[in-house]
Amino acid sequence: MEQLQIDILKNSLPVTINNVRVPPIKCQGIKTKLVSFIFENINWDAQGRWIEPFMGSGVVGFNLSPEKAYFADNNIHIIKFYKDIQEGKITPAKVEEFLQHEGTILKEVGEGHYYYIRERFNNNPNSLDFIFLNRACFNGVMRFNKKGEFNVPSCRKLDRFRQAYITKITNQIRWIESVIKKEWVFKSADWRNTLAQAREGDFVYLDPPYAGRHTDYYNTWGEKEDEDLIEALLNLPCGWALSNWKENRYRKNPVVEKLEGMEDEVVVKTYDHFYHVGAKESNRNKMTEALIIKRGYEV
Ligand SMILES: C[S@@+](CC[C@H](N)C(=O)[O-])C[C@H]1O[C@@H](n2cnc3c(N)ncnc32)[C@H](O)[C@@H]1O
Structure with a gap:
């Protein structure tokens, strides 16, 4: 099991997470393997709320387990599931x-x-x-x-x-x-509504669908959404970090390339992992994930 020392809540209660835990819901793009990488790179004083506009399985925020949190997703079933646990309807x-x-x-x-x-x-x-x-x-x-x-x-x-x-x-x-606290908010909402809630002192972690990948009723995401999201992020009154893919052996992600050019505004951290296509060892492919952090909130 992964050992992880978290220094994210530096000026507040120090939090130590010994094991990265896995939530009950499975979803595409789940960040279980990136939880430590994400926390090791974010510096936030935890005075405000941890906000996730794309919570998915919730693996990132649940492992952090902050005092105050605002979890949102446009998938009403995910939100209802966690609300039901919070309210004791699901045990x-x-x-x-x-x-x-x-x-x-x-x-x-x-x-x-x-x-x-x-x-x-x-x-x-x-x-x-x-x-x-x-x-x-x-x-x-x-x-x-x-x-x-x-x-x-x-x-x-x-x-x-x-x-x-x-x-x-x-x-x-x-x-x-x-880990769930009764003050935590679970909200079924489009990311724009969630970002509109962010105030000074909060920290927003974003993990939107990757453009051009899996598309369905709750996941329609393209270049326009990425552009709108970046614009909204650059205007946020608080810290934020955005997950996205940076490159694989075939392609580079233009969104990350663009953000890498904004050195005054953001810091880009990367993490390589490997996936297999078929059984052959030679089909081991590298994928580089990026965490784009508002400057001043990086470790
Ligand atoms: C990559 S997944 C998040 C995975 C999550 N970080 C995890 O580790 O499990 C993206 C999530 O964004 C949600 N989503 C897609 N479009 C959205 C939108 N316009 N507003 C809010 N949430 C959206 C999807 O329902 C999905 O749960």
């Missing part, structure tokens, strides 16, 4: 019982049961069906069609809800339950 015990029950039927009936739950969720969204689908769907991805309906097919492994898997999920929910 580890409820999720365990639900997954044991539905998991047994899935094993007995087969994928027809997955599609039954998917339809039930699309007709009447609720957090229990949401976590079931998120943890039973093909490849653990999150995708919604043009009508906003969850449309990922079933996984192949229909006996996946064994007790060890259920315990892993309920422990992830127990962890969220233990």
Whole structure:
């Protein structure tokens, strides 16, 4: 398990995170592997709120667990899920019982049961069906069609809800339950509305969809959005850090290139990681991730 010493809250309570924890929700672009890199590079006094306009799974903010936080995403299901935990409507015990029950039927009936739950969720969204689908769907991805309906097919492994898997999920929910504070705000909103809330003393961490990648009902992102976002960031009254990809073996990201040219305003930190295409070791590809930080808030 990754060991991480955090110095982010320098002028406030020092925070030490020994293990990077994984939240119950899986989503594309989850930053679990970058949590330490992000915190090691940000310097903020934690007097204001930690704001995330693109919270996704929430792995970054939940690992920091600040006193004051404002988590937002345009995906209403993610927001409702975490609000339900905050309000005690979703508990580890409820999720365990639900997954044991539905998991047994899935094993007995087969994928027809997955599609039954998917339809039930699309007709009447609720957090229990949401976590079931998120943890039973093909490849653990999150995708919604043009009508906003969850449309990922079933996984192949229909006996996946064994007790060890259920315990892993309920422990992830127990962890969220233990870090979530009742003052934290969870809001389903477009990023523009979230940025409009930022005040002096806050810190905004942004992880927007990467332009030209995964597109769906909640993720339509292109050059125009990147341009608007950068303009808004340069006018923010507080510190901020933006995650984006910098380059792979084929391409460079023009957004990061542009920001690298703004040396008076920002500092760009990079992190290389590798991914495999297929099984061959020779197909190991490098991807460089960037963290663009408002100058003055870097370590
Ligand atoms: C790359 S993911 C964030 C991943 C997150 N940092 C994590 O580690 O799990 C991007 C998120 O932005 C949300 N999103 C996309 N377009 C948005 C918009 N216009 N306003 C607010 N959120 C948006 C998506 O629903 C998705 O959850």
